[in-house]
Amino acid sequence: MSAQIIDGKKLAELVRTEWSARAEKLIQLGIKPGLAVIIVGDNAASSIYVRNKVRACSEIGIYSEVHNFPQHADQDEVLQCIQALNQNPHIHGILVQLPLPAHFENNRVIASIAVEKDVDGFHHYNVGALVTGNTIFSPCTPYGVMVMLERNRIPIEGQHAVVIGRSNIVGKPMAFMLLEQGATVTICTSKTRNLQQFTKNADILVVATGKPRMVTAGMVKPGAVVIDVGINRLPDGKLCGDVDYDAVKEVAGFITPVPGGVGPMTITMLLCNTILAAERAQTGLKIR
Ligand SMILES: NC(=O)C1=CN([C@@H]2O[C@H](COP(=O)(O)OP(=O)(O)OC[C@H]3O[C@@H](n4cnc5c(N)ncnc54)[C@H](OP(=O)(O)O)[C@@H]3O)[C@@H](O)[C@H]2O)C=CC1
Numbered sequence: 001m002s003a004q005i006i007d008g009k010k011l012a013e014l015v016r017t018e019w020s021a022r023a024e025k026l027i028q029l030g031i032k033p034g035l036a037v038i039i040v041g042d043n044a045a046s047s048i049y050v051r052n053k054v055r056a057c058s059e060i061g062i063y064s065e066v067h068n069f070p071q072h073a074d075q076d077e078v079l080q081c082i083q084a085l086n087q088n089p090h091i092h093g094i095l096v097q098l099p100l101p102a103h104f105e106n107n108r109v110i111a112s113i114a115v116e117k118d119v120d121g122f123h124h125y126n127v128g129a130l131v132t133g134n135t136i137f138s139p140c141t142p143y144g145v146m147v148m149l150e151r152n153r154i155p156i157e158g159q160h161a162v163v164i165g166r167s168n169i170v171g172k173p174m175a176f177m178l179l180e181q182g183a184t185v186t187i188c189t190s191k192t193r194n195l196q197q198f199t200k201n202a203d204i205l206v207v208a209t210g211k212p213r214m215v216t217a218g219m220v221k222p223g224a225v226v227i228d229v230g231i232n233r234l235p236d237g238k239l240c241g242d243v244d245y246d247a248v249k250e251v252a253g254f255i256t257p258v259p260g261g262v263g264p265m266t267i268t269m270l271l272c273n274t275i276l277a278a279e280r281a282q283t284g285l286k287i288r
């Protein structure tokens with residue numbers, strides 16, 4: 001039997017429709033939610049994502065602006081830009097596109113974003129809040145995955161969730177969000193010995209490694225939920241995930257495709273977080 005396919009594109013549209021009413025309400029109060037994206041250097045992949053983000057914003061009625069810096073830009077210039085955006089009342093969300101060039105200190109740049117505008121949820125304060133069960137902003141990619149699970153009525157409590165990858169933007173927040181919902185969580189990395197012994201036991205398997213098609217059918221428990229976060233561009237220009245989709249879909253119970261899976265959800269959750277930030281600004285809610 002073939003797995004049920006979780007259509008991220010369709011779900012992303014549904015969630016956007018639900019949130020557009022909230023954006024509309026703010027606009028009627030004279031507040032247009034605003035997002036600023038900072039991009040340093042000319043990474044081809046980053047430009048595609050940023051273009052998708054800008055388009056999605058305008059469709060839902062969010063104001064957006066992109067601040068482009070050259071690859072050799074000085075970190076202080078970027079920090080000054082973030083300072084100005086922190087003070088700007090028209091901007092409710094600030095996103096610094098990662099990765100930054102090697103001469104940047106990621107931690108200092110992320111820590112300079114105002115906590116209440118950190119719609120990626122990457123600021124240390126927001127990470128601490130998430131881990132202690134006091135979430136302020138859920139990081140967009142794991143947030144999108146949680147919505148995919150919820151909307152497909154996939155139980156989490158008591159399930160064994162295995163996350164492959166420990167990055168700050170996907171693996172780690174993903175593991176904590178699943179833990180918060182009562183899953184028993186295992187985090188695997190490139191150092192894990194005998195990866196298959198863990199993945200074979202997963203009821204929910206989330207893969208975020210950046211290694212094209214590394215999860216094969218033999219690594220998956222029959223009926224498991226397989227969430228493929230990976231986005232890899234192959235030499236022929238096509239996109240593929242970290243999961244061998246064609247083979248794994250014959251074993252899994254649920255599977256997400258690439259493209260059209262987690263990616264579109266990530267963008268939608270960014271819009272949701274920006275609307276949420278604007279609502280909080282409007283009501284004067286103090287989060288810190
Ligand atoms: N769909 C979406 O919205 C998004 C997709 N992505 C995609 O997701 C993927 C992961 O992104 P990101 O987390 O930023 O990547 P990173 O490179 O920061 O992290 C990759 C993680 O995977 C682990 N890993 C690598 N190879 C293996 C292996 N063979 N076995 C087990 N673990 C392994 C690494 O382990 P170690 O720490 O030991 O090195 C690391 O923890 C990429 O393809 C990226 O493009 C990213 C963000 C959003």
Ligand SMILES: Nc1nc(=O)c2c([nH]1)NC[C@@H]1CN(c3ccc(C(=O)N[C@@H](CCC(=O)O)C(=O)O)cc3)C=[N+]21
Nearest residue numbers: 048049052096097098099120231259260261263264266
């Ligand atoms: N500060 C920061 N926040 C991020 O959220 C962030 C980041 N930096 N750096 C890069 C990664 C990657 N990422 C994606 C977003 C959308 C798609 C997406 O829309 N994917 C579509 C197709 C895209 C295409 O055609 O290339 C899909 O999977 O169907 C993919 C990947 C966000 N990231």
